[in-house]
Amino acid sequence: MKLGILFSGGKDSYLALQYASGENEISCLLTLESKKEDSWMFHTPAIEWTKLQAEALGLNHLTKETSGIKEEELGDLKSIIESAVSKHSIEGIVTGALASVYQSTRIQKICNELNLWCFNPLWQMPQNVLLQELISNNIESIITGVAAEPFDASWLGRPIDSNCIDNLLTLESSHRINPAGEGGEIESFVINAPLFTKSISVTKSQKYYSNFSGRLEIQEAFLQ
Structure with a gap:
């Protein structure tokens, strides 16, 4: 189809x-x-x-x-x-x-x-399973937006790797966030994945952040 x-x-x-x-x-x-x-x-x-x-x-x-x-x-x-x-x-x-x-x-x-x-192939997938699927499938992504306590500016641009996922799951317990960002807590951008013929290199970006809300503005990026 x-x-x-x-x-x-x-x-x-x-x-x-x-x-x-x-x-x-x-x-x-x-x-x-x-x-x-x-x-x-x-x-x-x-x-x-x-x-x-x-x-x-x-x-x-x-x-x-x-x-x-x-x-x-x-x-x-x-x-x-x-x-x-x-x-x-x-x-x-x-x-x-x-x-x-x-x-x-x-x-x-x-x-x-x-x-x-x-x-809707992801419908009702447990959020911890979805996050682990990123690792299992070698999907590389970065956080481009946050909108919840206790996220600070350091999360912007952070790779969603195993350490990041562990931190998100900890915050699920301590702050009741949706660890995969289903409630808008985080947004992401994929920079490399199995179906990509080239990866994306972000060479210039700017963080905008205030009161537990922020975004990463990608200003320069290219395929490599």
Whole structure:
């Protein structure tokens, strides 16, 4: 089946892509670039650098700017999916949704309207299992956003490796965070993975942080 991937550049959308690619043809990536950092539907940190990931993956990449206004952004999502159907003849959409009923039901509704299959390969996966899947599958990602106590600026740009995962699981117990960031506590950006033909090197970045909330702005990056 020919599929399009709703792709934010983060660990979840990449892992969903890798799972879906096993028995399906991945035709394209679909990325929504929100004008609002606190979009209800879409990941925003480092979203402009998904172009490098698409190149590393060797996949067609459709992008569309969206207002980020709750519910209105769904019209932009439907529009980009319609473009993927028209340009690449996709038969289904893959998402990295893990537990968000708000996101998954709205994407499913659009897919139903367009007569497309909606595939959520990570749905209800335990968050500790998802994090371990990153290590098992040699998926290298960095933290590009934080939005919860007790995260400080030192977390921005940090690789999500075994030590980082141990720390996240400890915070799950002590501060009741979602260790995989399902509640928006952390955002990520994949810099290397099995389906990449080249890795991404981030050579210049800037941290913006205040009151347990921050983001890493990637200013320069290239494939190597």
